[in-house]
Amino acid sequence: MNTNDSAATSYTTLRVDAVHEIEIKRSRFITYLYRVQTEAEARAHIAALRKTHFDARHHCSAFILGPDRMTQRSNDDGEPSGTAGLPMLEALAKRDTGSGTDLSDILAVTVRYFGGIKLGAGGLVRAYSDSVSQALAHASLCTVQRLRIFELSADHGWAARWENELRSAGYQLGDTHWGDAHAVLSIGINDEPAATEELHTFIATLTSGAGLLRAGHTTWLDS
Template sequence: MPDPSPAPGRDVPELPGTVAAPLDHELVIKRSRFIAHLSPAGSVEEAESVVARVRKELWDARHHCVALVVGTHADAQRSSDDGEPSGTAGIPMLEVLRHRRVTDVVAVVSRYFGGVLLGAGGLVRAYSGAVSGVLDEAATRGLLRRRAALHEVTVAVPHADAGRIDHHLRSWAATHDAVLEATAYGADARLTLLVPPGEIGSLGADLAEASAGALTPVVGATRVVDLPVPPV
């Protein structure tokens, strides 16, 4: 994974978010059905595989228009009108993904023509509305994820103190936008947290107080982490 920029809130933009699982949303306009499929995709190749699967499953749809954004910083972006008038489908779909600041996703909108022409403006509204609708549904279902660049911090704890320190760090993580990972047991108990850069000093001070100065966190590499977004 490429080395991310510093964490949000320190003169750099917040990282784009993503979605946790595939989902569908249907929009009907003047008897035309627009079935929007949104799926996680960690690469262009993964996105193309999703598109191929949708094409196979909905083989009788007239169009399968596509927009995809992949990369930690939304590095690669592509779109396709798939036979619709140029600029009426793929680009409007892609603009919605950009505006909603999501990455590592692919959106496929399959259209079943209802016999009524919608015009260029109607198609733009339909395709962009279908992608907005599926993103709104992802938000409602709690499937959106925000991303943050967090430092990996490890703490070696004697086995006798592991339960108490684990409980203490779990409470600390919940109030400092950090993540406590599973404990690894060996000669000692190794606790790993993912911590915002601005909270590392606070963690050190908190651990020192909780252990009478016996425990010191070791700061490691930076990782990009997907964090839950509460349903709306």
């Protein structure tokens, strides 16, 4: 799926990868969190951890991908069915990010070193869920916003002033292209109807109706 075609225009993900460990009845649960965008990338991290923790009994995993969270996978890796991967996935899917957006583009891998005491099905569910939840509580998150890029042509004599006015109003500007006849300003806004309408109104006032905005591509940006 093309992420620019998604219904969601923002989501939450990891700012940086993280790791957190808890111990329950002498079993160690080490949870790694990675920011990923494809299944191949997620599976590469899982494979790498299998090599790093080759002496661990289990390497359970869960991941969610895409702004609309269309791809969701989990793996119990030898634990009783439904006691590891699914609780981990639910911990990711139900996480309150505090920003009103859902958590995505994230992989959790919990490496378990068995401590000799069996936890039972209920104990395993709680252990794997808590391991991921605690790792998320210690992780740094960020919101990813889809931006629509607009171009605005300007005479050389007006371009610098318009740039300053746009920056002062809080708009994100890309590189300005200076051509022989005129300059082209690049303006990024949240890809939402209200933000588009607001920009058109601002440009109409700034340029006394002479400025013509041209909608371009979209991109995703951390905020």
